[in-house]
Amino acid sequence: MFQAEIKITLKKTVADPQGLTVKHALESLDFKGINGIRMGKFIIVQLEAKDQAQAEVEVSSMCQKLLANPIIEEFSFEVKKI
């Protein structure tokens, strides 16, 4: 079995109101020098696949079809055998 750890964030060109609000909150707690905060989603998928390559193809397809919206989001992932 394989396990994919998928990270989805808003594209750099898209404003992230959540990230901005959290940044302001940290600054109000006196954390200094924060240059930026981006919020996103972390998704763990466990799946059966023939090999690592096939698992990666599957996960990439999942991200493109459903898990991320390519208009506003970008994704990255790591697949491990477990």
Next chain:
Amino acid sequence: MKFGVVVFPGSNCDQDCFYAVNDLLKQPVEYIWHKTTKLDQFEAIILPGGFSYGDYLRTGAIARFSPIMEAVIKYARSGGLVIGICNGFQILLEAGLLPGAMLRNTSLHFICKYVELKVENTATPFTSEYKPGQRVRIPIAHNEGNYYIDAKGLRSLKDNQQIVFRYTANPNGSIDDIAGIVNQEGNVLGMMPHPERSSEKDLGSSDGYLVFTSMLKWLKQKSIKP
């Protein structure tokens, strides 16, 4: 003229839309469960507001793959009238029937209040009963109404007169104050404000009702053509 109101798990404005068509517009209307795959008997389809599939993953992202949506996409591509209100708009975006995407409101708050809109385009099947530039009061109720489209897409929306409603005081960060758009062909409308909630005076405003009378007018004109 038979209207259909699609019901997804989590839709909650379906009854309001049904009421606006049945009790006010006096037209036949039916609920369409999301597992249905045929829409042949309908002249107009309404995707109502709500929280389909709990808004999990992204608003509209799961509903977009409901069995009914394949039929809605086919229906829209063949020229049928489709209106998506609030969550319905979000579903139309996820389905690719309208361009762009929704982000969270810049305030991060769920906003539920009357807003003023400017009618930007009255040459659509949904807005012909309004006057060009008319200011109307229609309520919004959403957490993700911050419409986003890239610069190229925005130019294309403007060039094709696809922006139908704009906020006069932007409540949610939406790009270019956009509150509602149509597709290039003009037969699919998505809008965040709720016309069904402002379709009779007792509700505080009847400004939204003209969306429904415009649709009826368009359908009647279409049906008398040879």
